[in-house]
Amino acid sequence: MSRDLLVDLTRRTLEHARAGTVPLAGAVGRVPATHYYDPDRWALEMERVFKRTPLVLGFSCELAGPNSYKAMEVAGTPVLITRASDGSTKAFVNMCSHRGAVVVEPGSGTARRFTCPYHAWNYDNDGQLVGISDRDDFGDLDPSCNGLTPLPCAERAGIIFVGLEPNGEIDIDAHLCGYGDLLEFHGFADCTFVGSQSLDGPNWKVAYDGYLDFYHLPILHKDTFGPDRSNKAIYDAWGPHQRVSSPDHRMMELEDMPEADWPEDVLTNGVWTIFPHTSIAGFPVRVDGVEGGGRMYMVSTLFPGADPDSSVTIQNFLAAFDPTDELMPEIAAQQEFLMYVVREEDYFTGNRIQRTVKTGAKTEFLFGRNEAGGQRFHGWVDRLVAAESADDYRAVFAQAEVVFQR
Ligand code: FES
Ligand SMILES: [Fe+2]
Structure with missing residues (x-):
């Protein structure tokens, strides 16, 4: 065709x-x-x-392997793209839920977990918050409501498209x-x-x-x-x-x-x-x-x-x-x-x-x-x-x- x-x-x-x-x-x-x-x-x-x-922010062959990721700044928004646990690509604002630090340094590689450099909160490559330092001292918090903020993402023709509106479509x-x-x-x-x-x-x-x-x-x-x-x-x-x-x-x-x-x-x-x-x-x-x-x-x-x-x-x-x-x-x-x-x-x-x-x-x-x-x-x-x-x-x-x- x-x-x-x-x-x-x-x-x-x-x-x-x-x-x-x-x-x-x-x-x-x-x-x-x-x-x-x-x-x-x-x-x-x-x-x-x-x-x-x-926006075109990556390529399927760039995030080819399991647990691959890419972090970059796009028009003022820090973006994290991951090959998630189910093999799909996901995108997030690369910003910690605690007090806003950029979690992942710009660049690419493979990782199952991302540790915030400020107070070491931990996120998995599905964007879930999976670790809070000194959790008992920190106080009551539902991790399931405090993951990384998703960005809309689609993979088509070997190209990874991401939208910059948080929680958008x-x-x-x-x-x-x-x-x-x-x-x-x-x-x-x-x-x-x-x-x-x-x-x-x-x-x-x-x-x-x-x-x-x-x-x-x-x-x-x-x-x-x-x-x-x-x-x-x-x-x-x-x-x-x-x-x-x-x-x-x-x-x-x-x-x-x-x-x-x-x-x-x-x-x-x-x-x-x-x-x-x-x-x-x-x-x-x-x-x-x-x-x-x-x-x-x-x-x-x-x-x-x-x-x-x-x-x-x-x-x-x-x-x-x-x-x-x-x-x-x-x-x-x-x-x-x-x-x-x-x-x-x-x-x-x-x-x-x-x-x-x-x-x-x-x-x-x-x-x-x-x-x-x-x-x-x-x-x-x-x-x-x-x-x-x-x-x-x-x-x-x-x-x-x-x-x-x-
Ligand atoms: S800002 Fe990320 S752990 Fe505090
Ligand atoms: Fe030219």
């Missing part, structure tokens, strides 16, 4: 490559410059987008708008998690705009991977989630190949985004310059920083092959390269934009007819920021459409 759809979309992209054309949005889009730095606007984005939307199917089947096709659940690295960047939307933008590839990235890249993009959408593919010359290799033989890495090429903060890009890992190893994914997750002018990006690396010792130097070299490109080219530019945007010289930014993805992304953020209640939020998603650019 997904393969048929991917073949259909690839056929469409090939036709554009052959004709040298690209589908375009109806008009030039405009985004107020204030949306990139105004503190009130940013606070609304935090409350109405980041606190309500399931997420509807992952409503969120994914049918995109989950396409994500399944990447096979993340069967990958090996090979590591992550983080870097600081500008306002989360300045940073995220770049992941939806192929227009800049041969220009900004002229010294690295850009010179032979097409600057054209086709945007397919499942609600707010977009796949960005390019009708570039590589597509022409498919001309003489039966559709049944079109390889999966071609069918899934381009950038796959998960609203509001995730970008997935696949690339081959080569051995001695020859394609060997297999396909590796960089899944970039962007998080707003402490203020409107900053963000943090985690680059997560998943290998769809056995990452043997022989391949590790290649994998490390790719990670280093991707860190360099994003830090020295994309975010170097983004950090400068973060300063120019506040000069007041321009009141709005432009997204061309060839930048339909950016237009759609900002439209979704605007609609969710305007959604006052959780019901309003759900109503926006209830109107989500699947759109294939033809």
